[in-house]
Amino acid sequence: MIASVLLQGTDGLRAQAEIFNEIFSVFLGLGTLIGVIVVSYMLWNAYKYRDDGSEPKESFDPPVLGELPTGKGGPKAKKLFLSFGLSAIVVISLVVYAYGLLLVVEQGPDAPGVESADMEVDVVGYQFGWEFQYPNGVTTQNTLYVPEDSAIELRVTSRDVWHTFGVTDLRIKSDAIPGDYSETWFTTDGEDLASGEERTHQIECFELCGSGHSYMTGEIVVMDDQDFNTWYDEQAAALENESDGSGAATNGTDSGNGMENATNAMTAQGVEA
């Protein structure tokens, strides 16, 4: 229920980037507001109670070391408890708010009451590139094609050493560990693309994994719904032909720059690829 309220934007599932930006803005705004109030109040008091050389009044009640300045139940006590109470309310609300959002970010399309994922893709990291395995058995290297207006769930793993699959502008990052699957998700909701139009997001490896690590990049290509379906069906048909042994394979040939660059770099350094 909470998940559906927090995650479900006006336009379907809210993107992680949107949620993290919101948390950042709320904390920045509140922090600035409270900072301004506290610092102004402190400066005002420093001015009000400055030493102007005159004698202290009879009623002067100086603070005593080791005692709370409650003024024996007078107005000072009220002020003290009011400030403690307000701080507690602000801090507890922020903890509940931020932690609640992070919990639903963890669950993503699996959260109850939220639309489920439209497509699940296995992501396999290797030295040095990314392989994407689609539900219909099609695989691509270094480029992940996804349709617009969808929630995509990724199951990330590795076939050699530790890598980390990350896309900065989508605010997603997931460890790729051999023998283990870690899940993450993103949404392409709100990307209203015309036919033939594409939007790309840069994939990077965030775990130092060898000499080609910095070339271990790729792309997420968001396509128009129809374009994606056409591409997806073509790939599936090509895969079928290939397994029949009656046609040339067209899938898996769209190698991105990552592998080529890595190989070039290594040969340039005199390392045997």
Ligand SMILES: [Cu+2]
């Ligand atoms: Cu890597």
